[in-house]
Amino acid sequence: MSKKIYKTLLVSCLLLAVLGVQAQRKNGWRDTETxxxxxxxxxxxxxxxxxxxxxxxxxxxxxxxxxxxxxxxxxxxxxxxxxxxxxxxxxxxxxxxxxxxxxxxxxxxxxxxxxxxxxxxxxxxxxxxxxxxxSYRGGEGWITEGIADYVRATMGVDNEGAGWSLPAFKPEHSYRNAYRVTARFFIWLEKNTKSGIIVKLDSAMRSKTYTDEFWKAETGKTVDELWDDYAKNPVI
The missing domain is CATH 1.10.390.10 (Neutral Protease Domain 2)
Structure with missing residues (x-):
């Protein structure tokens, strides 16, 4: 599967998830009586x-x-x-x-x-x-789900019991894959670039101040450059 097709499928899945939640909300997402x-x-x-x-x-x-x-x-x-x-x-x-x-x-x-x-x-x-x-009001879906799985990986109570783990790095991976793939990258960033960067990323997303410049401001490198470094030595 080409990267272009994979990215298109990922965006489609994220959009369907959002639309599904919106539809459920209209039909009683907050219904606690029926x-x-x-x-x-x-x-x-x-x-x-x-x-x-x-x-x-x-x-x-x-x-x-x-x-x-x-x-x-x-x-x-x-x-x-x-x-x-x-x-x-x-x-x-x-x-x-x-x-x-x-x-x-x-x-x-x-x-x-x-x-x-x-x-x-x-x-x-x-x-x-x-x-x-x-509580993000929009923003990059890959960051949203990447952080949620990063938190599951670092704060989960029984991932082992569920058979849940972060995947080994593969050359075809991208930081935009979201979920576990992105979570693994975030763990690498936390260990190898700047401690506390994920807390800052979360805050920037919540305050709607996140832009692509976030990475350069925090690490001196773009997110693509950081991913290239990660790909060369993805050990966590």
Whole structure:
């Protein structure tokens, strides 16, 4: 597959994901009353999680694990990346949502069918709640998803148990691939260029001050030059 075709497919997938979330929002993304099996409100410290289950037979053990994961990772993410993040978050177990999980605003929808097949993939929670921390108003999709997977890689509670890991570098990779490929590059940047650069990148995205000049200002090199350096020695 050519790089041009791959990039086109990636952009199309990201666009479909965004459109899917927008469509769900119009049809009740924030609906916590219809078809509800159970609804719980849990507060610990300054954070509250509303857990809405719309799926009969959803595992109680998994529900408890999702709750525990939220209260472990979300406050930690907030402390590092965005202390002003939302204090109230809603999880909805939604059998009508056919993706894996998606976040819009402070609402996260999870597909129970995914957890039926992958019950150990608890750090889907870690990835999704980072999107709440991010609260970006647009911007580069590869950065958004790259940071979310970077946070999953560095702050996840059980990636090993899920069989989730960052991929080995391949010559055909690009920093614009997003998700795990970009996350690996971000880890390399953090270790080899400037400690704290991902926190600064996240802040620039949230404040809408990010431009391509960010990389040169922080490291003295463009993102393409940094990727070239990474490709020559991608060890992390």
């Amino acid at each position: 078809d509800v099996v159970s609804k719980d409100s849990i507060t610990r410290g300054e954070y509250t999680l509303i857990f809405v289950n719309k799926s009969e037979g959803f595992s109680t053990a998994l529900k408890e694990r999702m709750i525990e994961t939220f209260f472990k990772v979300y406050p930690e993410q907030a402390k590092i990346y965005n202390p002003n993040t939302a204090k109230k978050v809603t999880f909805i177990i939604n059998p009508k949502y056919d993706g894996v999980a998606a976040t819009a605003g402070t609402y996260v929808h999870y597909n129970p069918a995914w957890f039926d097949k992958h019950p150990g993939d608890i750090d889907v929670v870690t990835h999704e709640v980072m999107h709440i921390i991010q």
